[in-house]
Amino acid sequence: MSSWFLALVTAFGLVFLLELPDKTTALTLVLRTRFRAAPVLAGSAVAFALQAVIAVALGSALTLLPQRLVAAAVFVVFGVGAFLLFKEGFSTPDTDEADGSGGTATTTSFRRAALTSFGTLFAAEFGDASQLAAVGVAARYAQPSAVVLGTFLALMSVTALAVFVGGKLANRVPAHLINRGAGVVFTVFALLALWQAVA
Structure with missing residues (x-):
């Protein structure tokens, strides 16, 4: 087996196993319950392509960044996201039930949904x-x-799996409940990041 192919398989296997139970999967699932699949996948693809390049090209430099600074930035991103989700989830609880739609996956523009997906997943x-793990395999x-x-x-x-599951969820659960649930998820991630920043 060539060194190139072995590196590809090793990177795929390690990252896939690490991502299945990771926050990125949960966030993708939440994003899919709020937005259509195409913009979530587009935003994810750009975020993950950049992250993969950063991991390989600048991997050793990433470990030099202050961990508290990174955690504080993640806290702000998730904190703002949680606030916006709770605001939307508690402001109009009956509108999605009145029109018969289960989720908000079709009401947001492609650009906004893709940018939201990109920003959230890139930060995560x-x-x-x-x-x-990618840094280690590259080295x-x-x-x-x-x-x-x-x-x-x-x-x-992993993202495609989460998008599929999130699409099924969006068709069965009212939008205001999805927003509130997503707000809880974002709050948990914000608190974990805050703990990392101050610990």
Whole structure:
């Protein structure tokens, strides 16, 4: 087996296993319950492509960034997201029931949904275990293109699973409940990031 292919398979396997139980999967599922699949996948693809390149090209430099600074930035992103979700979830609880639609997945523009997905997932992946795993694989095999491709494919595979599950959920659960549930998820991630920033 060639070194390039081995690096690709190793990167894919490690990142896929790390991402399945990770916050990125939960966030993708939440994003899909709020937006259509196409913009979520588009925003995710750009975020994950950038993250894979950063992990391989600047991986060693990432470990030099102050962990508290990264955690504080993640706290702000998730804190603002939680506030907006709760505001929307508690402001109009009956509108989605009145029109018979289960979720808000079709009411947001493609651009806004893609940008929201990109920003949320890019911030969530910054300094994540899967990014560090990609750094390690790149250092071991010295095959940057294989590691970038393997990492990207693994992240998108997990994202596609979350998008599929989130789409099923959006068709069965009222939008205001999805917003409130998403607000809880974002609050938990914000509090975890705050703990990392001050601990």
